[in-house]
Amino acid sequence: MKFISENHENCWKSALKLLDPTPSELEHGLELHQSLFAMDHFGFLPYGTWNEAFVDLWNELKAKNIGQRELSERMSHIHYQQCCFDPACAARFREIMRASGLKCMVHTVAEGKSREADFKRMADNLQTMRVFRDTIVQAGTVADIKKINEEGKIAVIWSVNGPPFAGHLDNLRDEVEWVDVWERMGVRLMHMSYNRRNFAADGCAEKANAGLSSLGRELVHYLNKAGIIVDVPHTGEQSSIEAAQISGKPIMASHTASRALFDFVRCKEDKTLRAIAENDGLIGVYASSRMLGGSGDLLMMLKHIRYIADLVGSRHVGIGTDTMYMHLWPTSDRISNYENAEYSDRWWGNWSEWPNPNKNVPIPNETHYGSLGWLNWPLFTVGLVKNGFSDEEIGHILGQNFLRVLAANRPNERG
Numbered sequence: 001m002k003f004i005s006e007n008h009e010n011c012w013k014s015a016l017k018l019l020d021p022t023p024s025e026l027e028h029g030l031e032l033h034q035s036l037f038a039m040d041h042f043g044f045l046p047y048g049t050w051n052e053a054f055v056d057l058w059n060e061l062k063a064k065n066i067g068q069r070e071l072s073e074r075m076s077h078i079h080y081q082q083c084c085f086d087p088a089c090a091a092r093f094r095e096i097m098r099a100s101g102l103k104c105m106v107h108t109v110a111e112g113k114s115r116e117a118d119f120k121r122m123a124d125n126l127q128t129m130r131v132f133r134d135t136i137v138q139a140g141t142v143a144d145i146k147k148i149n150e151e152g153k154i155a156v157i158w159s160v161n162g163p164p165f166a167g168h169l170d171n172l173r174d175e176v177e178w179v180d181v182w183e184r185m186g187v188r189l190m191h192m193s194y195n196r197r198n199f200a201a202d203g204c205a206e207k208a209n210a211g212l213s214s215l216g217r218e219l220v221h222y223l224n225k226a227g228i229i230v231d232v233p234h235t236g237e238q239s240s241i242e243a244a245q246i247s248g249k250p251i252m253a254s255h256t257a258s259r260a261l262f263d264f265v266r267c268k269e270d271k272t273l274r275a276i277a278e279n280d281g282l283i284g285v286y287a288s289s290r291m292l293g294g295s296g297d298l299l300m301m302l303k304h305i306r307y308i309a310d311l312v313g314s315r316h317v318g319i320g321t322d323t324m325y326m327h328l329w330p331t332s333d334r335i336s337n338y339e340n341a342e343y344s345d346r347w348w349g350n351w352s353e354w355p356n357p358n359k360n361v362p363i364p365n366e367t368h369y370g371s372l373g374w375l376n377w378p379l380f381t382v383g384l385v386k387n388g389f390s391d392e393e394i395g396h397i398l399g400q401n402f403l404r405v406l407a408a409n410r411p412n413e414r415g
Helices: 006-019 023-035 052-063 068-085 087-099 115-131 142-150 172-185 214-226 237-246 270-278 298-312 374-386 391-409
Strands: 039-043 104-110 136-138 154-160 187-191 229-231 252-256 282-285 317-319
Touching: 006 298, 006 374, 023 374, 023 391, 039 252, 039 282, 039 317, 039 391, 052 068, 068 087, 068 115, 104 115, 104 142, 104 187, 104 391, 115 136, 115 154, 115 172, 142 154, 142 391, 172 187, 172 214, 214 229, 214 237, 229 252, 229 391, 237 270, 252 270, 270 282, 270 298, 282 298, 282 391, 298 317, 298 374, 298 391, 317 391, 374 391
Parallel strands: 039 104, 104 154, 136 154, 154 187, 187 229, 252 282, 282 317
Antiparallel strands: none
16 A cells, blocks of 8 residues: 555554454455445545645735735635646645545535636636646536546546525526536536525525525526536525425435434434435535544444435435545644634634534544545445445445436536
8 A cells, every 4th residue: 555645644544443344344345446436426626735835925925914815815726826836746636636546526616605706716626627637537427427437537527615696686597697607617516505595595504494595496497407416515404405305306415414413504304314315316425523423533424324324225325525635734833824814714604603512522633634534535435345335335325326416417418
């Protein structure tokens, strides 16, 4: 086994210790991960660019007192630049993608804050796709994915975290026309809302649980028409249920978990999970330690997968890590934000309003430094073997379920 970093090695050993597979379970799981179609149902391309040049650029901009918002926006762009054009970072990016053993991943290309901000993020991602076209290729259909994999490359499906509404609310076309633009850009999954309430739906972090607005219902039908998968991981329970009930095509909650196992707003109640499954949809379980509850490790993630599979069937379960590989985050004495800055994206995500039952319980960072490390993907498959899933069920969970949902949403497999 070749490890990319000491952290990668530590994560791998941590997962193996927890799983404690027999030699045959380990061998079979690793073989399955290599032979089956395995994909991340929601994640992020690697952050492999924490080099000295990045840190120097951060500190140079901060010394100019450009402000926290501007610093965050500029450094996001510089991250992509460093990844693409620093030879060491670019080589590491390719190595990380190959080491995952994945054949496809859903990647978030925009946060849904504004069309201008989304375009900037999409431009950075287009450049990344172009620079690393020997390794990753944007895909829009099942046929695309198959062709890309046959060429020995990894397919990337684009997702955005919210609809690109105009916000004028005086003409339906004004509100939905940009959905078509996003579709032509290659977006194939779209959140209905992100934690907060928008014009379409309640977010999961809102105290209210009112369901879809009239515009939200029209948006669901329009996404069906455009061939974009309705995604409800950050959407409120009632809004998620109604989206599943009125959608003419399978929907997803691409990265969530079971509220029966952990009473947390980012998890979904049984009735919501059933509604998504009854729509022939798909529920992805995330690898975020602080949102899994319990031990917050790989075993806990597998418990959520098993619970949901027992509830609605393995045909409706996947893994959407909601994370990425992060390489050598700079030490705190080398890089820092503005102290007491007024601007913070925590408000946009409504993070401060989330009641977390585990907020006073220390949970180790299993996501980046433990058993849930993104490059442990082959061991996620070993964990499915260890949990008694059949090879056929594992094939469904790793990626076949997503291919079914994607094909059902694309009109005549349009490109």
